[in-house]
Amino acid sequence: MAVHELNAEGLNCxxxxxxxxxxxxxxxxxxxxxxxxTDPGSVADFAAFCNQTGNELVSxxxxxxxxxFEIKRA
Numbered sequence: 001m002a003v004h005e006l007n008a009e010g011l012n013c014x015x016x017x018x019x020x021x022x023x024x025x026x027x028x029x030x031x032x033x034x035x036x037x038t039d040p041g042s043v044a045d046f047a048a049f050c051n052q053t054g055n056e057l058v059s060x061x062x063x064x065x066x067x068x069f070e071i072k073r074a
Contacts, residue, residue, distance in 0.1 A: 013045060034068070
């Protein structure tokens with residue numbers, strides 16, 4: 001299983017979501033995309049994104065000013 005990562009640091013809404021949507025297209029079904037963001041709104045945005053698209057938000061955490069997400073592609 002390959003590691004799939006997206007660095008969306010420094011990007012504001014809606015760019016982290018748009019870049020994640022594009023990056024997920026290259027992630028095989030059942031694998032995880034790891035995302036790093038600095039946009040505080042991305043916490044709610046990624047939860048809503050996964051709810052709407054059927055992808056699974058495996059984890060969401062914060063380390064200082066960095067928000068980390070793991071999304072499993074449906």
